[in-house]
Amino acid sequence: MLYNAFLQAIREIKRNMMRSALTAIGIVIGIASVIAMVNIGKGASASITQSVSKLGSNNLLILPGQTRGGPGGASSFAKPFKPNDLNVLKSSINTLEAVSPVENTSMTVVYKDQNYRTNIKGVNNDYFTVQSLEVDLGRKFEKSELRTGQSACIVGKTVVKKLFAPDENVLGQKIRLKNFSCVIVGTLVEKGANTFGGDQDDLILVPTKMFQRRISGNNNIHMITVSVKKNIPLEEAKLQIDQVLRESRHIKANDEADFTILSFTTLLDTISQITAILTVMLGAVAAISLIVGGVGIMNIMLVSVTERTREIGIRMAVGAMAADILIQFLIESVVLSALGGIVGVLLGLAITYGVAIGLDIQLILDPSITVLSLLFSMLIGVIFGISPARKAANMNPIDALRYE
Amino acid sequence: MIKLAGITKTYGSGEVATQVLKGIDLQIEKGEFVAIMGPSGSGKSTLLNILGALDVPTEGDYSFMDTNIRGLSKDQLALFRRNILGFVFQGFNLLKKTSALANVEMPLIYQGVSAKERHKRALEVLSSVGLQERVDYDPGQLSGGEQQRVAIARAIVTRPKVLIADEPTGNLDTKRSHEIMQLITGFNREGITVVMVTHEEEMAEYASRIIRLRDGMIEKDGHHAV
Structure with missing residues (x-):
């Protein structure tokens, strides 16, 4: 039927x-x-x-202030980190593979008659580990450059293309940023665009110390990125960082911290x-x-x-x-x-x-x-x-x- | 075989109530060929619909071989029509845009007959009404006489005990009418009881018994020699 x-x-x-x-x-x-x-x-x-996990699933981002609802929420009025905060992180936590401050700004750079606006990041050599960056020509920063803040730049491929002729020798050239000049000591291996379409080669890395002396004029740090050693749970590293930073920033155990530790897994969840x-x-x-x-x-x-x-x-x-x-x-x-x-x-x-x-x-x-x-x-x-x-x-x- | 006692049928209620049948007593034996005649409005179609279990009487008893038809549910009435009765209508009532073969097979689907057996039996019956050459034609491609022959084939394919025919020749010319009546007479001779409503004396002559209705009552009920 x-x-x-x-x-x-x-x-x-x-x-x-x-x-x-x-x-x-x-x-x-x-x-x-x-x-x-x-x-x-x-x-x-x-x-x-x-x-997002390509961005580094074992990386943590430490920002001043409290964020609610994502990384964009951190207040720029919050008390920034001081060099001491960075030092205690480096010295007292052994689960971290790399710790780098990141100072950010955007500036016009000049070489001969060419000028181009790009991102300037004040970092140390750990930043290469955290971001999986590699030097193409030249070298990373030397200890003296990091310590004294003397002018040294490592440039991304996009900046090279904008400022220099195709066959021009880049290493050792001086480029002008604002009112000071900077010697190029290295170039970065090209990374291409990320998934969100951002150009990852459009940047110039300078030592944090130089950034502070020449650009910001103080020794504040507005962001710290760390890379946690493999096989260490992120949560464990987070707890350690929290403890160490509370101590160095004199925050009582029951008080709310004046900084935020973000992982990309948090971002992923969001x-x-x-x-x-x-x-x-x-x-x-x-x-x-x-x-x-x-x-x-x-x-x-x-x-x-x-x-x-x-x-x-x-x-x-x-x-x-x-x-x-x-x-x-x-x-x-x-x-x-x-x-x-x-x-x-x-x-x-x-x-x-x-x-x-x-x-x-x-x-x-x-x-x-x-x-x-x-x-x-x-x-x-x-x-x-x-x-x-x-x-x-x-x-x-x-x-x-x-x-x- | 069929026994009606005190059958009445009233349409509507209260002041507008119309009593179409006013007490019919009737007995039909197995193998009879009964023609029901009467002027329009005499209640002959209503009586036929009650006999065909398409309609239910208001009062009275209807029994078929000792089964009380009035006591049956809707589904039981459907089974009664399915297994005991066959219908032929004035307007043929074939399924449109459906081949003669499929039309004749249709009642067998409800009987649960297998597709192969359905096909075989439908072809047999269609050739017994002389349509073996027309089995794949739609009703629209057939003449009125041919359509009525398909309808008769559909009615008898289930091997019914009673064939209920409502003005089967009403839409046909005289020549086709006689062909149809001969077919029906033939099946009657094979043992199928036939109850037919008609208003044409000429067609009623084929019956072995003529019941005349007037104003919802049996006026005359008589056998005559064929």
Whole structure:
């Protein structure tokens, strides 16, 4: 009986091809958007996670002040770190592989008649470890340069390209920053753009000491990055840093610290929270379009039941029970919405594929959402098909036969 | 085989109530060919619908081979129609855009007959009504007489005990009408009881018994030699 009802449904849908196709479009769009939203959401989330962990999953960022809700929240009015804070970190914690202050500014640099605005970072040699930077030509900073703050620059490839001719010798040249000049002692190996599109080669590294003397004019430190040794849990390192800094900054154990230790896993959590919320919201929008599609199916099934009143009468006369008629119309709406679901899945996968290639994010095709969507489209067929089917099944045979 | 006692049928209620059947007592034996005649409004179609279990009487008893039809549920009535009765209507009532073969197979689907067996039996019955060349035609491609023959094939494919025919020749010309009546007479001779409503004396002549209704009552009930 079910098989025959299925065949009958296929025949009925074919008979009204245009109408069936238009009706199913609602479901097609709904299912396609659910599939695309969920898969693209997952792909984007995976891509972001991957690129964030490339930034250094064993790195910690120490900022003055308290942050709430992400790294952007640190107040610049908070009491900055002093050289002593840095020294105690280096000397009293053995779980850290590298500790580097990072002072940041943006400045125009001049070489001959060329000038270019770039990022100036005041760091020490540990910064290379933390950021996985490598020297291409020349060398890192020498001890004396770090200690005295004499002028020495290590430049990124973008800066080299902007200021120098292609074959020009860069090492030993003097570039001008503001009102002082700086000798180039090294260049950095090119890193290219990061996932967020930022140019990682658009920078000049100078010793922190020089930055403080020539640019900021004080010995404040506004950011410290550290790299935790492999196999040491980040949380353990965090606790140690917290303890040491509280001591050196004279903060009682019960008071709130005036600094924040951020790990990229914190950042990762925030990002995955945001993407999860976005995925749910987009999914909800898609689900609404599915309901709209379901209403479309209900509408056309009601029309179909009215149109085929005579047929229902004939079927009842030859002995169809109410349940037979119910099943026939229910299966028809389920088949209609499931066909829409199948086309929707294919379309959704195609959209996912296109977007993943186009936006260069990971292609993740979740099989569970595909199966779930198909089942859901059939469920919609049942939910929105039941009322028209019952209308058909409850007809009185003699009235249905007389219907004109 | 069929026994009606005190059957009444009233449509509507209160002041607008119309009593269409006013107490029908009737007995039909196995193998009879009964024609029900009467002017329009006499209640002959209503009576036929009650006999066909498509409609239920307001009062009275209807028993079929000792089964009380009035006591049956909707589903049981469906089973009664499915397994015992066959219907032929004035307007043919075939499924549109569905081949003659599929139309004839349709009642067998509800009987749960296998696809192969359905196909075989439908082809057999279609050739017994002379349509072996037309099995793949849709009703729209068939003449009125051919459509009614498909309808008869559909009615008898389930091997019913009673054939209920409501003005089977009402939409046909005289020549086709006689062809159809000959077919029905043939199946009657094979043992199927036939109850037919008609208003054409000429067609009623095929029956072995004519029941005349007037104003919801049996006016005359008589056998005649064929």
